[in-house]
Amino acid sequence: MSVSSRLQPFGVTIFAEMTALAQAHDAINLGQGFPDWDGPDFVKQAAAESMRKGGSDQYPPMPGIPPLRQAIADRYSAKLGREIDPDTEVTVTCGCTEGLFASLVGLVDPGDEVVIINPYYDSYPVGVAMAGAVPRHVVLRPPDFRLDVDELAAAFSDRTKAILLNTPHNPSGRVFDRAEMEAVADLCIEHDVIAICDEVYEEITFGPEHIRLATLPGMEERTVTLSSVGKTYSLTGWKVGWAIAPHHLTAGVRAAHQYMTFTTPTPVQHGAVAALEAPETFYDELRESYRAKRDLLADGLTSVGFDVHIPDGTYFMLAGYSRFSGEDDRAFARRLVEQVGVAVIPPSVFYDDPADGHSLIRFAFCKQTPVLEAAVERLSRLSPN
Ligand SMILES: Cc1ncc(COP(=O)(O)O)c(C=O)c1O
Numbered sequence: 001m002s003v004s005s006r007l008q009p010f011g012v013t014i015f016a017e018m019t020a021l022a023q024a025h026d027a028i029n030l031g032q033g034f035p036d037w038d039g040p041d042f043v044k045q046a047a048a049e050s051m052r053k054g055g056s057d058q059y060p061p062m063p064g065i066p067p068l069r070q071a072i073a074d075r076y077s078a079k080l081g082r083e084i085d086p087d088t089e090v091t092v093t094c095g096c097t098e099g100l101f102a103s104l105v106g107l108v109d110p111g112d113e114v115v116i117i118n119p120y121y122d123s124y125p126v127g128v129a130m131a132g133a134v135p136r137h138v139v140l141r142p143p144d145f146r147l148d149v150d151e152l153a154a155a156f157s158d159r160t161k162a163i164l165l166n167t168p169h170n171p172s173g174r175v176f177d178r179a180e181m182e183a184v185a186d187l188c189i190e191h192d193v194i195a196i197c198d199e200v201y202e203e204i205t206f207g208p209e210h211i212r213l214a215t216l217p218g219m220e221e222r223t224v225t226l227s228s229v230g231k232t233y234s235l236t237g238w239k240v241g242w243a244i245a246p247h248h249l250t251a252g253v254r255a256a257h258q259y260m261t262f263t264t265p266t267p268v269q270h271g272a273v274a275a276l277e278a279p280e281t282f283y284d285e286l287r288e289s290y291r292a293k294r295d296l297l298a299d300g301l302t303s304v305g306f307d308v309h310i311p312d313g314t315y316f317m318l319a320g321y322s323r324f325s326g327e328d329d330r331a332f333a334r335r336l337v338e339q340v341g342v343a344v345i346p347p348s349v350f351y352d353d354p355a356d357g358h359s360l361i362r363f364a365f366c367k368q369t370p371v372l373e374a375a376v377e378r379l380s381r382l383s384p385n
Contacts, residue, residue, distance in 0.1 A: 109133070
């Protein structure tokens with residue numbers, strides 16, 4: 001075994017495992033969180049045009065090409081309610097994931113503690129490990145997946161350096177409300193903690209307002225806001241993301257980013273400029289389309305016999321399956337692929353203690369309508385306990 005001791009605990013991602021299984025059984029794959037359609041033409045054309053006309057083939061500036069940083073600053077100045085400086089407060093990264101790693105490695109010291117909300121995007125504990133930091137886990141529990149303020153407070157101490165907060169939240173579909181966000185802010189201020197906010201699903205919400213931690217009083221100077229083109233513009237393969245933070249935090253993000261990746265490919269940065277300039281109707285249509293998919297899948301799963309947790313945001317849906325089986329989620333997910341040909345993700349892999357998530361499975365509904373319909377049809381063949 002030549003994997004470093006730092007990374008050995010994490011093994012192979014569940015996505016690789018479930019995708020291989022899905023392929024072997026010719027299953028409908030509602031596991032991985034990427035759309036089964038292409039990104040918008042106007043964005044692809046902007047990237048293609050930048051390649052065609054030349055000047056896009058060499059290293060772009062380390063923090064990102066100026067027009068993209070400007071487009072990010074313009075869009076987020078409105079969202080964050082303050083004037084963002086594209087030169088000192090915006091860094092273009094290789095997807096949100098690199099922004100996350102750069103934030104952790106650039107701002108957190110070995111031995112510091114980092115609060116992680118469970119279930120988590122599976123890169124979080126790996127990023128914390130790579131920074132040499134110590135994770136402190138806080139669990140969201142069904143049926144409502146609310147942040148328990150007492151549990152959260154117990155995870156903070158004078159050793160806490162940062163919290164990783166993802167809202168809208170994958171995989172629960174929660175959009176944390178103002179009381180929850182204020183509780184996080186109060187603890188960050190009390191313990192002088194940096195908030196690293198993963199907002200990749202910021203535009204995929206179905207009613208509740210997406211509250212940005214950076215906009216709460218006292219949080220602007222201690223928050224790194226991360227996002228990317230992946231989910232909002234259906235361009236997960238482009239890996240163009242950004243980190244927005246006040247100058248003193250941006251210095252840390254860039255200190256890591258300049259040596260991790262240095263930059264992200266130039267043509268897709270030009271494409272991202274066009275994406276960020278999309279009219280508001282683009283986002284309305286995105287939400288409407290995902291709302292229809294959410295409702296279709298939720299109704300279908302409910303009629304088949306699953307206990308659906310209706311998401312307020314993201315394109316994921318958790319569902320209980322006690323009507324069909326008492327197995328743990330990994331065993332049940334494996335059986336779903338093998339017996340009915342539908343691949344899902346067992347969310348226990350997103351918890352520090354897998355037992356906290358072993359009675360649910362996660363469906364991704366970023367798939368074309370006939371694919372979702374076919375999945376429901378296959379699932380209707382499941383026989384109850
Ligand atoms: C919560 C969350 N953050 C980040 C990402 C990845 O973002 P990117 O592809 O921009 O690195 C994902 C992808 O599934 C995610 O669910």
